[in-house]
Amino acid sequence: MNRRRYDYDFLRVCSMLGVIYLHTAAGALRSLNYVALWNFSNLFACLSTPAVPLFFMMSGALLLREDKTAELSHLFRKRIPKVLVPLLVFSAITLLYSVVRGNSAGALEGFSRLLNTPVSVPYWFLYALIPMYLLSPLLKKMTDGMTGAHWHYMVALWVFLTLGLYTVRSFVPAQYELVFTEHWTLNLNMVGGYLGYFLLGAYLERWEKLPSKRLLAAVVIAMLAFSVLGTRWDTYTLMYYSDRFTNYLTLFTMILSSAIFLLTKSCLRGKEEKGRLLPLLSGVSFPVYLIHPLAIGAGEKLWTLAFGTLGPGTIPQQLAFYTAVTLFCILSAVILSSIPGICYLFTGQSYAAACKSCNFAALFGGKKRSEP
Numbered sequence: 001m002n003r004r005r006y007d008y009d010f011l012r013v014c015s016m017l018g019v020i021y022l023h024t025a026a027g028a029l030r031s032l033n034y035v036a037l038w039n040f041s042n043l044f045a046c047l048s049t050p051a052v053p054l055f056f057m058m059s060g061a062l063l064l065r066e067d068k069t070a071e072l073s074h075l076f077r078k079r080i081p082k083v084l085v086p087l088l089v090f091s092a093i094t095l096l097y098s099v100v101r102g103n104s105a106g107a108l109e110g111f112s113r114l115l116n117t118p119v120s121v122p123y124w125f126l127y128a129l130i131p132m133y134l135l136s137p138l139l140k141k142m143t144d145g146m147t148g149a150h151w152h153y154m155v156a157l158w159v160f161l162t163l164g165l166y167t168v169r170s171f172v173p174a175q176y177e178l179v180f181t182e183h184w185t186l187n188l189n190m191v192g193g194y195l196g197y198f199l200l201g202a203y204l205e206r207w208e209k210l211p212s213k214r215l216l217a218a219v220v221i222a223m224l225a226f227s228v229l230g231t232r233w234d235t236y237t238l239m240y241y242s243d244r245f246t247n248y249l250t251l252f253t254m255i256l257s258s259a260i261f262l263l264t265k266s267c268l269r270g271k272e273e274k275g276r277l278l279p280l281l282s283g284v285s286f287p288v289y290l291i292h293p294l295a296i297g298a299g300e301k302l303w304t305l306a307f308g309t310l311g312p313g314t315i316p317q318q319l320a321f322y323t324a325v326t327l328f329c330i331l332s333a334v335i336l337s338s339i340p341g342i343c344y345l346f347t348g349q350s351y352a353a354a355c356k357s358c359n360f361a362a363l364f365g366g367k368k369r370s371e372p
Helices: 006-024 035-048 051-063 072-100 104-112 121-144 148-169 174-180 195-205 213-238 251-268 277-283 285-307 315-337 343-347 351-357 360-364
Strands: none
Touching: 006 035, 006 051, 006 251, 006 277, 006 285, 006 315, 035 213, 035 315, 051 121, 051 195, 051 251, 072 104, 072 121, 072 285, 072 343, 121 195, 121 285, 148 174, 148 195, 148 251, 195 251, 213 251, 277 285, 277 315, 277 351, 277 360, 285 315, 285 343, 315 343, 315 360, 343 351, 351 360
């Protein structure tokens, strides 16, 4: 029986925490009234930016190494429902919440646009991930027969023609943007360009000889500093928040995400997990992702009622709000994973699987899970 991947569990938990931080700090980043809070939020938002790319990368690394990925029956019986069913359930809850709040017209509009527009902005990630799942059997067959040179070529196409052009285009004056814009017939931007991260994860997973830990750590620190200082410069020059240095389709984010991925692999590869907390948090990362937009929305309303402001205005207040939302989401996900009748609907996992890794039975029960 295969051991769990300590490095992927660690990355999954860090990415989960990063996504929640990005959305709890969104208000502070778009307000320049509190300088200390803005600088603090900018630092940790830049550190959290790789969270979504890392989720894509781990999906690609795991799926394209698994033999069952090539099976169409496995795709439609197991893989797609595990993501689609919880997404539909939480979308329905979000729409129902709008109705309860008296916004029936908005709920009806959200339902009518469900195929092409998520009911909650953070759910866009799943609208990109599901097409990648649909393509995964073809990608598995394709990549299994690829040589190292083909892998280099495939990743280079994405880096130069998607990330490279996007990055250059965001820095040139407006009159020169067309020079760095590919013709619409040169459509290598599949799945909005995010498919590249899916393939990048599988590409880096194949690396056996890794750069030194010192070099990777230096790249992480340098790219983080570059993003923090660049975002601060842009934002205070324009007087509104700029994501030119932190957009997911920039070379900067790709380099930072890749360095974090490889550094984690280098430090934790082959290590055996001895506790239960990390596997539990890793196992509930998907339902936490689905719960957190509702939790943040409800939390912000409670904050306004309690304090009379739209959101936290100091660093301690933001940390308290972030901690409360995070703990609520994790506890809710663990509770949902512990109820046999509804576990699959809310988490995409069977109750039996949850009992091995990510519910109260796994945390306090017998033998801990060993599968990846």
